[in-house]
Ligand SMILES: Nc1ncnc2c1ncn2[C@@H]1O[C@H](COP(=O)(O)OP(=O)(O)O)[C@@H](O)[C@H]1O
């Protein structure tokens with residue numbers, strides 16, 4: 001397998017910034033469309049990045065999303081500074097959410113973000129440290 005990185009870009013995400021929320025995943029979607037990645041893959045990467053981005057906006061202080069393309073895959077690593085996740089198994093359950101009333105009124109908090117990332121990626125890892133932050137790593141195959 002050829003793991004050479006053909007494209008790489010890093011994006012900052014600000015916690016609680018609902019004004020700019022979603023812009024990172026839109027940028028990634030546009031990059032992928034522009035270089036001619038097939039729509040099904042663009043769709044899956046966009047969903048995963050959007051959910052990862054929104055979780056930083058909703059639950060963390062700040063984060064960084066690293067996005068890489070190789071010949072065979074799209075690789076995303078997200079790292080945030082924030083409260084971390086106490087129980088990852090619980091957080092991964094469909095429908096589990098600690099979203100506030102205010103967030104729910106904005107349409108967030110279905111508790112499907114992390115399961116969606118897992119289901120739409122080909123490899124998924126999550127790590128978290130209480131009071132420090134959370135790390136996500138996921139890959140989507142191009143072929
Ligand atoms: N980056 C993060 N930092 C801290 N907690 C998080 C983070 N991402 C997810 N969580 C926790 O995991 C729960 C489930 O996340 P998710 O499946 O995306 O659902 P939702 O965002 O709708 O709450 C969140 O409600 C939150 O408690």
Ligand SMILES: [Mg+2]
Nearest residue numbers: 054055113114
């Ligand atoms: Mg979420």
